[in-house]
Amino acid sequence: MRSSSTSWARSTAWYVDDEAFQGGEGRGQTIELGAGRLIPGFEDQLIGAEVDKPLDVKVTFPADYGNAELAGKEAVFKCTVKEIREFVDQPIDDELAKKNNFENLQAMRKAVTDRIGQEYAQIARGMIKRELLDKLADTYKFPVPEGLVEGEFNAIWQRIEEAKKNGEKVEDEDKAKQEYRDIAERRVRLGLLLADVGRSNNIDVTPEELNQAIMREAMRFPGQERQVLEFYGKNEQLKEQLRAPIFEEKTVDFILELAKVNEKPVTPEELLEAARKADEEEDKPAEQSPSA
Known part of the structure; x- marks a missing residue:
């Protein structure tokens, strides 16, 4: 039996210790009952709910909840179910x-197969790139400007904060x-190394490649494409942020x-299992293998 999906909106804030939790209000969120994506006990209390009838959902945040301010605490979500759908x-x-929008089933299957193949190819390519950067980092050791390392470290540590x-x-x-300072030094060294390889072999980012990257970025903001294009057109620093990864990928392709x-x-x-294990290794700071 398939689970039902409930579209709902919280009509008021949710409460912790009898106080409204700032930022807790939400509207138009879809919940799939039985998916287990929410706090334990939340979905169970939505079973039997009626449309447009207010409902208090009482739960306890897990002790290991990501937000320490909420971990282990009881909360009340004041909900209103707006729509109920069934798969x-x-x-x-x-x-x-x-x-x-496909001509027939055969065309759709081919498109799906091609897309899956592309995704697998991207995963495999990412793993090859990771191994290449590991090899370069282990092979080439040279002093790097402390200022660049400090800047990279500060950017990393800001995300940690x-x-x-x-x-x-x-x-x-x-x-x-x-x-993380070791990671920053590695990133700077690899960046300088790839930059030198690229320059020495006349690798460059063409205007067409940069424009394509800008267009892809603009498409991420439906209805605002023109504003995004104008914004990039006036900001060379933003263009450089798009140019750098293209240059890196082309240089990596050249080396490969x-x-x-x-x-x-x-x-x-x-x-997929090999990629998962590699991602787990990257989550360990001391062993992380970041690209430049």
């Missing part, structure tokens, strides 16, 4: 394909700072063309 089975046929405000904990701050890459057939499951 129904949809036949996979030409009619479904046409609803999704923001995470701390959201309840994330840093067990040993001095140790963490040293680990010269490198000996051993290909190994793997199943999709093996590829």
Whole structure:
């Protein structure tokens, strides 16, 4: 049996210790009952709710909740269900394909297959790039400007400080700072190395490539494309932020063309598992492998 999905809006703020929690109000949020994405007990209390009838949902935040200010505390969500929908089975046929702007089912299947293939290729390419950068970092050791390292470290640590405000904990701050400083130095060294390789081999970002990147960025803001394009047109610093990763990718591609890459057939499951483990390793500051 498929679970139902409830579209709901909180009509008032939610309360912790009998006080309205700042920033807790929300509207038009969709909840899939049975998905288990919310605080334990929340979804269960929506079962049997009636449309447009106010409902108090009482829950207790888990002790290990990400926001330390809320961890272990009781809360009351004042909700109003606005709409109830139920999943129904949809036949996979030409009619479904046409609803999704495909000529027929065969065309839709090909498009889905191609997209999945592209996603797998991107994952594999990302892992190859990660291994390449690891190899470069281990092979080339040279002093880097302290000012660049300090700037990169400050940018990293600023994100850590923001995470701390959201309840994330840093067990040993001095140790963490040293680990992230090492990461900053690695990033700067790899950045300088890739920049030198790129310049030495006349690698550049063409105006067409930069314009395509700007267009992709503008498409992220439907209805505001013109404003985004004008904004980038007047801001060279923003253009550079788009140019830098394109230059890096082209330089990495150049190096990979010269490198000996051993290909190994793997199943999709093996590829995803390898990528997951690699991502877990990157979450460990001391062993992180960031790109420049």
